[in-house]
Amino acid sequence: MVSNNPAIDVRHLVKRYGEVTALEDLSLCVSRGEIFGFLGPNGAGKTTAVKMLVGLSHCNDGEGNVLGRPLGDRAARRRFGYLPELFRYQEWLSAREVLALHAKLAGLSRAPGAREITRVLDLVGLAARAHHRVGTFSKGMQQRLGLAVALLGEPELVFLDEPTSALDPIGRHEVREILRKLKARGATVFLNSHLLSEVELVCDRVAIVNRGRVVASGPISQIVGAGHAVRVRASADGTPLESLLARFGPVVVEPDGVRVDGVAHEDIPEIVAALVAANARIYAIQPLGVSLEERFIQMTEGGNA
Amino acid sequence: MIDVVLVTLRELVRRRFVLAAILATAVLVGLTAWGFDHLVHVHTRRGALSPLEIATTSAVLTLLIAYMFAFVLAVAATFLSAPALANDIESGVLLPVLSRPIARTSVLLGKAIGVALLLGVYAYAAGGVEFVVVHAITGYAPPHPATALAFIWMLSLVMVAFALLLSTRLSAIASSIVSIVFFGIAWIGGIVGSIGQAVHNDTLVNAATVSQLVLPTDAMWQSAAYALEPAAMIAVTHTTAGHNTFNGPFFVAAPPPTAMLLWTIGWIAVALALSSWSFARRDF
Numbered sequence: 001m002v003s004n005n006p007a008i009d010v011r012h013l014v015k016r017y018g019e020v021t022a023l024e025d026l027s028l029c030v031s032r033g034e035i036f037g038f039l040g041p042n043g044a045g046k047t048t049a050v051k052m053l054v055g056l057s058h059c060n061d062g063e064g065n066v067l068g069r070p071l072g073d074r075a076a077r078r079r080f081g082y083l084p085e086l087f088r089y090q091e092w093l094s095a096r097e098v099l100a101l102h103a104k105l106a107g108l109s110r111a112p113g114a115r116e117i118t119r120v121l122d123l124v125g126l127a128a129r130a131h132h133r134v135g136t137f138s139k140g141m142q143q144r145l146g147l148a149v150a151l152l153g154e155p156e157l158v159f160l161d162e163p164t165s166a167l168d169p170i171g172r173h174e175v176r177e178i179l180r181k182l183k184a185r186g187a188t189v190f191l192n193s194h195l196l197s198e199v200e201l202v203c204d205r206v207a208i209v210n211r212g213r214v215v216a217s218g219p220i221s222q223i224v225g226a227g228h229a230v231r232v233r234a235s236a237d238g239t240p241l242e243s244l245l246a247r248f249g250p251v252v253v254e255p256d257g258v259r260v261d262g263v264a265h266e267d268i269p270e271i272v273a274a275l276v277a278a279n280a281r282i283y284a285i286q287p288l289g290v291s292l293e294e295r296f297i298q299m300t301e302g303g304n305a
Numbered sequence: 306m307i308d309v310v311l312v313t314l315r316e317l318v319r320r321r322f323v324l325a326a327i328l329a330t331a332v333l334v335g336l337t338a339w340g341f342d343h344l345v346h347v348h349t350r351r352g353a354l355s356p357l358e359i360a361t362t363s364a365v366l367t368l369l370i371a372y373m374f375a376f377v378l379a380v381a382a383t384f385l386s387a388p389a390l391a392n393d394i395e396s397g398v399l400l401p402v403l404s405r406p407i408a409r410t411s412v413l414l415g416k417a418i419g420v421a422l423l424l425g426v427y428a429y430a431a432g433g434v435e436f437v438v439v440h441a442i443t444g445y446a447p448p449h450p451a452t453a454l455a456f457i458w459m460l461s462l463v464m465v466a467f468a469l470l471l472s473t474r475l476s477a478i479a480s481s482i483v484s485i486v487f488f489g490i491a492w493i494g495g496i497v498g499s500i501g502q503a504v505h506n507d508t509l510v511n512a513a514t515v516s517q518l519v520l521p522t523d524a525m526w527q528s529a530a531y532a533l534e535p536a537a538m539i540a541v542t543h544t545t546a547g548h549n550t551f552n553g554p555f556f557v558a559a560p561p562p563t564a565m566l567l568w569t570i571g572w573i574a575v576a577l578a579l580s581s582w583s584f585a586r587r588d589f
Contacts, residue, residue, distance in 0.1 A: 017588075051588070054404040055403075056400060056403055056404060056588070057588040057589060075406065077404055077405055077406040078406040082400075082404040083401075084400040084401060087401075089398065090312070090316065090398060092316055092320055093312075093315070101312055101402075102401065102402075105308060106405055106406065107406060149401055
């Protein structure tokens with residue numbers, strides 16, 4: 001039964017390591033069934049936050065729930081999976097043995113556990129190496145194994161901390177497909193990643209964290225904003241385009257047209273009308289937004305990576 | 306917890322600790338067999354050694370071998386226990402494990418039990434083979450070998466608990482070094498106590514008692530040694546004990562009191578409880 005309460009709901013979490021404050025006042029709410037991107041520069045507190053959510057670290061202040069249970073609750077751990085950023089698995093075990101250990105720890109019984117192990121090995125493309133020792137695996141293969149461990153038992157919520165950092169482009173594409181399948185079956189994904197282009201491709205909502213605080217959160221379209229500028233490719237007899245469009249905002253001449261900055265989305269029909277009225281030949285009107293990366297850099301003051 | 310015990314044992318087997326221990330023990334048993342065989346066939350100016358002389362010498366040598374064996378087991382306990390937890394913490398292996406619905410105490414106790422079981426099997430297998438070989442060659446058998454091995458195993462369990470406690474907060478290498486240093490202090494403490502008894506100095510005797518309470522490894526060795534000493538040897542140590550004679554760590558006139566055994570069991574339980582408390586509170 002899928003509950004209506006949020007998958008993650010934490011308020012005012014504080015984490016200090018001696019004099020260093022890793023998380024200052026972290027509040028988050030992640031709905032069920034969404035892919036949530038958690039972004040921030042190095043040292044922003046992303047991994048600390050994930051570790052607190054999965055019960056590996058204790059908070060100094062604040063409170064919250066994961067899957068409706070208090071932070072650190074053991075029963076909730078039966079229902080989520082976790083791929084750490086610094087993944088390492090017992091190198092003297094085979095991939096299948098690592099998964100068998102986690103299946104037992106997760107409380108899966110023997111026969112369904114064996115089937116589940118086969119399923120996740122197929123899912124991450126490790127079926128052919130199931131009986132090979134982890135010590136012989138490349139970093140990318142170990143990351144695939146970590147993903148398989150996290151997906152074992154079809155958890156309701158999956159925490160993925162930099163899940164594609166060691167993967168090649170094909171591996172990254174496969175992970176995106178896995179995330180979409182997770183979403184399709186109603187699972188919630190908490191994705192901690194530096195790869196903003198990937199986050200843009202798969203996440204429903206994101207939160208940007210900087211210096212231990214959430215500085216922005218919401219749907220990506222809301223974070224980046226819309227109607228930031230318009231690129232116009234047109235030719236008008238007699239009147240230069242920059243003169244024609246100057247009333248809509250600052251005009252920048254580009255090699256194949258002009259860019260009008262500071263244009264709201266609803267002003268675009270007005271621009272088209274002005275061009276038509278001037279008998280201009282219109283080849284393209286392209287609304288331009290800020291990329292997530294640009295917005296990320298703005299919000300994190302240039303980052304500190 | 307049983308899953309952690311099994312994976313700990315599997316690690317020790319797959320990482321060839323067991324194979325290395327078997328090979329090293331085979332060398333040790335072979336060398337001692339060769340030595341005892343020479344003892345049996347040695348000729349002095351008076352001719353071959355009498356059965357009593359062979360038995361006495363064998364008893365002394367068996368005690369020395371047992372002492373070395375106890376030292377090896379203590380070191381093995383330390384160098385298996387400290388990395389069992391600390392290396393998994395440092396490498397990140399524990400991160401996905403501890404995010405499962407398992408209590409941290411179960412992980413810690415699982416590792417402790419896995420190492421303890423292996424040490425117990427090794428202590429009885431290697432010690433048993435050694436005693437059988439000595440008996441087969443010389444005809445000498447110590448009076449209570451199984452009891453002695455139980456105390457030696459207990460000694461190693463003290464080191465398991467101590468190293469695990471340290472490894473909840475320190476690196477594997479730091480935990481191992483500190484454990485061995487304290488083991489050495491307890492060993493010296495035992496010798497100081499023996500000197501104190503010989504010269505009737507209460508300060509030295511009390512210092513030794515304190516060191517035995519802080520880390521009861523030497524007390525366990527003394528119990529093991531007493532179980533290995535033939536009655537005649539105990540009688541001799543009794544005779545010399547009150548006459549300014551230093552017996553050293555190898556000969557024990559009287560075993561530590563039963564309370565010391567209870568203290569040791571309690572000590573291990575408290576060390577494991579502290580380890581569990583420390584491990585449960587640490588952040589990853």
